[in-house]
Amino acid sequence: MQNPGLLKELIQSLCCLPGVGQKSAQRMAFHLLQRNRDGGRQLSRVLSQAMDNIGYCRDCRTLTEAEVCEVCANPQRDDAVLCIVESAADVWVIDQATSFKGKYFVLHGRLSPLDGMGPDQLGIDLLEQRLASGVIKEIILATNSTIEGQATAHFIGEIANKFHIRATRIAHGVPMGGELEFIDSGTLSHAFNDRREF
Amino acid sequence: MQNPGLLKELIQSLCCLPGVGQKSAQRMAFHLLQRNRDGGRQLSRVLSQAMDNIGYCRDCRTLTEAEVCEVCANPQRDDAVLCIVESAADVWVIDQATSFKGKYFVLHGRLSPLDGMGPDQLGIDLLEQRLASGVIKEIILATNSTIEGQATAHFIGEIANKFHIRATRIAHGVPMGGELEFIDSGTLSHAFNDRREF
Numbered sequence: 238m239q240n241p242g243l244l245k246e247l248i249q250s251l252c253c254l255p256g257v258g259q260k261s262a263q264r265m266a267f268h269l270l271q272r273n274r275d276g277g278r279q280l281s282r283v284l285s286q287a288m289d290n291i292g293y294c295r296d297c298r299t300l301t302e303a304e305v306c307e308v309c310a311n312p313q314r315d316d317a318v319l320c321i322v323e324s325a326a327d328v329w330v331i332d333q334a335t336s337f338k339g340k341y342f343v344l345h346g347r348l349s350p351l352d353g354m355g356p357d358q359l360g361i362d363l364l365e366q367r368l369a370s371g372v373i374k375e376i377i378l379a380t381n382s383t384i385e386g387q388a389t390a391h392f393i394g395e396i397a398n399k400f401h402i403r404a405t406r407i408a409h410g411v412p413m414g415g416e417l418e419f420i421d422s423g424t425l426s427h428a429f430n431d432r433r434e435f
Numbered sequence: 436m437q438n439p440g441l442l443k444e445l446i447q448s449l450c451c452l453p454g455v456g457q458k459s460a461q462r463m464a465f466h467l468l469q470r471n472r473d474g475g476r477q478l479s480r481v482l483s484q485a486m487d488n489i490g491y492c493r494d495c496r497t498l499t500e501a502e503v504c505e506v507c508a509n510p511q512r513d514d515a516v517l518c519i520v521e522s523a524a525d526v527w528v529i530d531q532a533t534s535f536k537g538k539y540f541v542l543h544g545r546l547s548p549l550d551g552m553g554p555d556q557l558g559i560d561l562l563e564q565r566l567a568s569g570v571i572k573e574i575i576l577a578t579n580s581t582i583e584g585q586a587t588a589h590f591i592g593e594i595a596n597k598f599h600i601r602a603t604r605i606a607h608g609v610p611m612g613g614e615l616e617f618i619d620s621g622t623l624s625h626a627f628n629d630r631r632e633f
């Protein structure tokens with residue numbers, strides 16, 4: 238007789254992945270054990286390496302195992318444009334979806350005093366140092382379009398002003414391909430107010 | 436500069452999990468790195484233990500790290516009733532959903548000559564040994580209700596006959612709570628032919 242049993246332990250551990258409940262965890266465990274043990278071993282190895290070795294970029298605070306991340310270290314990318322995002326995942330998403338070739342700064346959150354998220358937690362001092370360096374000509378505020386994300390964008394925009402640096406905000410409106418009847422009213426009203434010449 | 440980068444490697448490795456595409460893998464990687472490194476480390480540890488140590492039960496062929504699985508080793512369970520299933524996952528599902536207190540036998544597949552799945556692959560010799568032992572009074576054929584699952588049930592039912600052991604098949608029909616208009620016609624026709632006194 239074993240204790241809880243390795244299989245049960247495996248299923249339980251897989252439940253720590255976001256979006257994975259008991260049922261998918263079972264399916265995953267059986268799939269790996271019956272059809273892809275090498276995949277499971279590889280995942281185990283990479284997971285442990287990643288958890289132990291991935292830290293934060295010295296310059297932009299994104300996730301990386303290097304002292305300076307790939308983007309910051311890339312001399313092909315434009316130092317004059319800095320895109321400010323809430324999370325490291327956003328860097329990933331923007332780099333895949335757009336042709337943006339500037340650099341990033343990751344806040345790891347948004348201003349939210351009630352949750353203890355203030356300028357210190359968001360690395361604003363580091364951001365100010367970079368803005369003070371004179372290299373940056375424009376910051377793109379790509380925080381989320383939530384109330385807190387907007388407030389954070391506003392707060393950082395003010396800092397940019399202080400340094401006479403241009404601050405832009407990514408456009409908000411009806412998603413491409415989105416049908417008007419399925420768009421929430423806040424977005425639709427914003428899209429109307431922010432309309433452009435056609 | 437690093438090679439592919441640990442973060443990309445992690446995302447790629449997570450894609451080996453069934454039902455996990457590029458996007459969910461990204462979400463998982465960022466979640467673990469930003470919010471649950473201990474969970475990630477724990478998952479890594481259990482994964483590697485499971486891949487290396489989980490084998491097959493000597494008696495029923497289900498997945499276990501022991502020589503004999505928890506169910507087979509449990510003296511409270513009835514040796515006289517043997518439930519035949521296609522996969523180790525089915526053992527799990529049946530044990531959670533029903534009050535079945537007999538034992539199991541796992542085929543790890545179904546008869547499918549074109550895929551090279553014959554009696555040898557399904558452990559039929561081991562099953563025959565168990566049926567020959569005289570302990571088993573009934574086998575419950577719980578293979579899937581696919582054509583191959585039915586053929587497999589039929590094949591094993593014949594063997595049970597040879598040993599004068601009762602063979603039963605789990606009921607098929609309209610799922611509980613299922614609405615008739617959404618049931619496929621094969622199931623509905625089976626449910627009609629298999630109707631009972633009310």
Ligand SMILES: [Zn+2]
Pocket residue numbers: 294295296297298299305306307308309310
């Ligand atoms: Zn960086």
Ligand SMILES: [Zn+2]
Pocket residue numbers: 492493494495496497503504505506507508
């Ligand atoms: Zn067993």
